[in-house]
Amino acid sequence: MAPRTFSLTLMVILFFAVCFLKVTTSRAFNSQNYYDALEKSILFFEGQRSGRLPQSQRLTWRGNSGMSDGASFHVDLVGGYYDAGDNVKFGLPMAFTTTMLAWSVIEFGSSMHDQLSNAKAAIRWSTDYLLKATATPGTIYVQVGDPNQDHRCWERPEDMDTPRNVYKVSTQNPGSEVAAETAAALASASIVFKDSDPSYSSELLHRAIQVFDFADTYRGSYSDSLNSVVCPFYCSYSGYHDELLWGAAWIFKASGQSAYLSYIQSNGHILGADEDDFSFSWDDKKAGTKVLLSKDFLQERTNEFQIYKAHADNFICSLIPGANDYSAQYTPGGLLFKQSDSNLQYVTTTSFLLLTYAKYLGSNGNITSCGSTVISANKLISLARQQVDYILGDNPEKMSYMVGFGDKYPLHVHHRGSSLPSVHAHPARIACNDGFQYLQSGSPNPNTLVGAILGGPDFSDRFSDDRNNYRQSEPATYINAPFVGALAFFSAENPRHKY
Structure with a gap:
C-alpha cells in the first residue's frame, strides 16, 4: 500500500503545482477588470439598503423601505442593511x-481611487444605523424583523408587512458577541473617517469604547438571550471570546490607548489568543484578529x-499546498472549500487575509516560514489571485459568481427585491404569498443586483443557477465586504510587477 499512497500524494502535489503554475504564468484578468469588479462590489450594497434612499442611489429599482422600523418600540431604527x-x-x-468594509479601506483605500468615496458611503450607511442602535446606554438593538415570519413570505422590502419586531441585548440579557463586533465596527470605521470627518470619527470611537465596555462587563451570548430569533439564522457557534479580543484589538488600533493593549495581554489567553483557528467569518474572528495584531x-x-x-503563520500555512501543517481543502478547479452553504464567504475573507498579511510581510523581508518551508508574500498574493479570479469567472463553469460581471453570471438570484418586479415597474403591492410565483419562476430576475457575490459552487465546482437553491x-x-479590499489590491497592481 505504501507505493500507492506515495503515488496519490505525488499526484496531489502535482495537481496543485499545475494550479499555481497557471496562476503565475497567465492572467485571466487585468487591472481594469479588477477595477470594474471593485466598482460593482461596492454598488451591491446599495441594493441592500434599508430606509430612505438618497438622491445619489444608483440601483434605482430599489425604493424606500422599513421607514417605521423601531417606531412601535419608541426608537428610531430606520436605515442599515438587509443581510x-x-x-x-x-x-x-x-x-x-x-468592520470588513472599514478594514478594506484602511489597508487598500489608497488603491480605490474614485471608488473610495463610494466605499466610505457604504460604511457610513451602516455606522449611522449602528449609532442609532447603540444610543441607549446598557442596551443594543441587534435585530429588526421576525425572521421566522419574514421567511414565510416572498415580498419586496418596499411591500413587507411581516412583523418588524425589535430585539435587543441588555444588562439583563447580554450579547457579548454582537456588542463586541459592533464595537469593532464603530472603532474600525473611526479610523476610516479620521481625516475626512474628524468629528464623526470621534463620535464613532467614543461609542465604540462604551459599547465594548458593555460587552465586556455584561458577558453572555446573544444566542442564549435571543435564541429562537437568531438561531439558526446567525447563531454564534464560536462563542463571544473571539469578539471580545477582536473588539479590543480594533479599539487599540483606533485609539492607541495602552489600556486596550493591557486588556489584550491580560485576557488573551482566556479569550483564545493561544488557539489556532482556520476559518474567518461573521461568527469566528480568531484568525482575523491574529493577522490584525501581527502587524x-x-x-x-x-x-x-x-x-x-506565530498564530497568523499557522493560519497561512494551513492554506498553502505542500507547506508544513497544510490542511485546507480545494475543489478540482482550485477553489478553497470550507462548507456547502455559502462557501464563498470563506473564500473572500481568506483572500483578504492573504493579501493583508502579504502587505504586512513587507516589513519582514516579504517572507515567513511554515516550519522548514519559506513562504513568500508573492506566494500569498498568487493564492489570493487564484481565488479572486475563480470568483470572477476563471473556473470550470466559466461563470462569474459576481452578478453583472463578465459575459456569464447567475440570473436566478435568491433575493426578494431582485427577483420581484420593482416598485417602479409594478407600483401595486405584491402580497406575501403572491410573491412565491416569482421565487418558483424559471425566468431571470427582472432586477440585476449588480456586484452581488453569491454562495458559490459545490465541492465538485458545480453550480446550480436556481433561485430555490x-x-x-x-x-x-459579508461575502462582498472583504472582497472589496481584495479587488482594490489587484485593481491597483502594476502589471509590470510579476508575482
Whole structure:
C-alpha cells in the first residue's frame, strides 16, 4: 500500500503545482477588470439598503423601505442593511460587514481611487444605523424583523408587512458577541473617517469604547438571550471570546490607548489568543484578529504581539499546498472549500487575509516560514489571485459568481427585491404569498443586483443557477465586504510587477 499512497500524494502535489503554475504564468484578468469588479462590489450594497434612499442611489429599482422600523418600540431604527436575500436586519453580520468594509479601506483605500468615496458611503450607511442602535446606554438593538415570519413570505422590502419586531441585548440579557463586533465596527470605521470627518470619527470611537465596555462587563451570548430569533439564522457557534479580543484589538488600533493593549495581554489567553483557528467569518474572528495584531510585531516590532504573528503563520500555512501543517481543502478547479452553504464567504475573507498579511510581510523581508518551508508574500498574493479570479469567472463553469460581471453570471438570484418586479415597474403591492410565483419562476430576475457575490459552487465546482437553491444562489453583505479590499489590491497592481 505504501507505493500507492506515495503515488496519490505525488499526484496531489502535482495537481496543485499545475494550479499555481497557471496562476503565475497567465492572467485571466487585468487591472481594469479588477477595477470594474471593485466598482460593482461596492454598488451591491446599495441594493441592500434599508430606509430612505438618497438622491445619489444608483440601483434605482430599489425604493424606500422599513421607514417605521423601531417606531412601535419608541426608537428610531430606520436605515442599515438587509443581510442577504430576505428583509431582516441582523446586527451581528451587519456589524461584521462594516468592520470588513472599514478594514478594506484602511489597508487598500489608497488603491480605490474614485471608488473610495463610494466605499466610505457604504460604511457610513451602516455606522449611522449602528449609532442609532447603540444610543441607549446598557442596551443594543441587534435585530429588526421576525425572521421566522419574514421567511414565510416572498415580498419586496418596499411591500413587507411581516412583523418588524425589535430585539435587543441588555444588562439583563447580554450579547457579548454582537456588542463586541459592533464595537469593532464603530472603532474600525473611526479610523476610516479620521481625516475626512474628524468629528464623526470621534463620535464613532467614543461609542465604540462604551459599547465594548458593555460587552465586556455584561458577558453572555446573544444566542442564549435571543435564541429562537437568531438561531439558526446567525447563531454564534464560536462563542463571544473571539469578539471580545477582536473588539479590543480594533479599539487599540483606533485609539492607541495602552489600556486596550493591557486588556489584550491580560485576557488573551482566556479569550483564545493561544488557539489556532482556520476559518474567518461573521461568527469566528480568531484568525482575523491574529493577522490584525501581527502587524504590530511585523511593522512596529512590538514584542508583545509576536505570539499573534506565530498564530497568523499557522493560519497561512494551513492554506498553502505542500507547506508544513497544510490542511485546507480545494475543489478540482482550485477553489478553497470550507462548507456547502455559502462557501464563498470563506473564500473572500481568506483572500483578504492573504493579501493583508502579504502587505504586512513587507516589513519582514516579504517572507515567513511554515516550519522548514519559506513562504513568500508573492506566494500569498498568487493564492489570493487564484481565488479572486475563480470568483470572477476563471473556473470550470466559466461563470462569474459576481452578478453583472463578465459575459456569464447567475440570473436566478435568491433575493426578494431582485427577483420581484420593482416598485417602479409594478407600483401595486405584491402580497406575501403572491410573491412565491416569482421565487418558483424559471425566468431571470427582472432586477440585476449588480456586484452581488453569491454562495458559490459545490465541492465538485458545480453550480446550480436556481433561485430555490439558496445555499448556492443567495448573496450576502459579508461575502462582498472583504472582497472589496481584495479587488482594490489587484485593481491597483502594476502589471509590470510579476508575482
